[in-house]
Amino acid sequence: MTETVRLREVGMRDGLQSIATVVPTEVKLAWLDAEYAAGVREIEVSSFVPPKLLPQLADAEAVVRHAMTLPGLKVSALIPNSRGAERGLALGVPEMNFVLSVSEGHNLSNVRRTTEESIEDFRRVVRLCRDSGKNARINCGLATSFGCTIEGDVDEDRVRRIAGEVAEAGADGIILADTVGYGQPAAIERVFRKVIADLAPLPIAAHFHDTRGLGLANVLAAFNAGCREFDASLGGLGGCPYAPGATGNIVMEDTAFLFESMGLDTGIDIDALVEVRRIIARALPEVTLYGAIAKAGLPRNFHPVAEAA
């Protein structure tokens, strides 16, 4: 029995949101279709933020609508607040991701609320969704779970406590996020083990950035702790435009290669996924795409899992 790992593409949201050049909607749809064709079955396609704040994602409705036509694709969108949730519910988006920061300082700076106030917001969003009768899944991302650019250390017991509170509030899944690329494998394995043990069978996903080169080591650590759901972005899209050379999200192609090479089924055709990079390279020639497998190619001892199965 081949074990399965689920990879979620977040480049269309987390990647694009930091890029000033607005990508035309038709390019986003081509990207969506191509990743879907390469076997990707979970995509966070956009964010329901006010279009004036983020022109890049002003076409959220169009992108979500198209994504929902692809059979078997788990479509999700980020929601910053209740208004975002209302937009998602109106569209019938099947899954929404709310985000709050475990670090008080980061949450205050980001949304001018305490973490406790954001948890209360999350409770309201969950109630809104339940009351709508739409059956949408609501996940909660816990940003800065492994360190914070403002506070430095983030207490592991606080991560665990807040995970418990959002689970209690009705989260359908939790995403432990290393938003700023501060995570290291020992802490990640420890926290994932604890939160998974506390909240099983609630799905606990990982959202890591590769800012300091530990991205895939961190993925392995979370995997060893029992995590089976990982966010990643094509070409590592999502580097901060103000920090040249700083990579963003872990690279989707390399993450798929990591798992497939270990004999785990991601459902992804890596060569086909690498080809999708051309769409982004054409649309955003000024943006650096990261990733090792795109440069080096698959090794001769690579056996795709789907083929073996």
Added chain:
Amino acid sequence: MTETVRLREVGMRDGLQSIATVVPTEVKLAWLDAEYAAGVREIEVSSFVPPKLLPQLADAEAVVRHAMTLPGLKVSALIPNSRGAERGLALGVPEMNFVLSVSEGHNLSNVRRTTEESIEDFRRVVRLCRDSGKNARINCGLATSFGCTIEGDVDEDRVRRIAGEVAEAGADGIILADTVGYGQPAAIERVFRKVIADLAPLPIAAHFHDTRGLGLANVLAAFNAGCREFDASLGGLGGCPYAPGATGNIVMEDTAFLFESMGLDTGIDIDALVEVRRIIARALPEVTLYGAIAKAGLPRNFHPVAEAA
């Protein structure tokens, strides 16, 4: 009690040997001194290959002699054969590294001998060293332990058997090498566990390349299997000059960061190590230096192990 991990710089040998521009001896000595000052205590400083074959390392004697003046530095050099061992013994180099390939095809293509013939060569080298009364340590590197560009898969039992044979021959340590960047964490953890269990307390070190982005995940896997000695090179020096963009050895600075961030003592001052890159950048402006920590800097939640101790 803080646990220790030993990192060995191999850029002066494995890195430089693939670079055509000959680095002046005084630059190599400055590099040596600077890494030593940053806390690095194991360096493979050169290779005793025929100077005509590899002009880059023609100054092996001068570099080894200087390195041996640095107190507490574990100095080693690569030896391709008995003649190399004789040069090393004449100099009194304390540690030598012989290499053979587990993959028959790779060994034949590399040194025109079967693997069994190379094991016999290793036996001769060990005898030569023992007979010299010089007390030099002799390690054996097993190249292509995790896959081969010629043969593809490499049988794990064959790695284990050959490791046993070179241990039996008198190796003071074994280096399991992913020469071509084909390794993946599950195989690496499995093979390291077996070989360590077979041969304990013989030191089993890891030599990994980051060609396909899994370098540090592979390091973590070997660490989880009990490995505590790792080769790496400053700036990932050692990329194949015929494969632009293909990174070489795992990056020394990032590997030190991986372990120090996990609370393991490498003895290395990472900021000081990052500064050493300037020496290489000046001497080899055409060579790409890799590494994430050099770009992103240490995170605010980083606590150097030496300081805490």
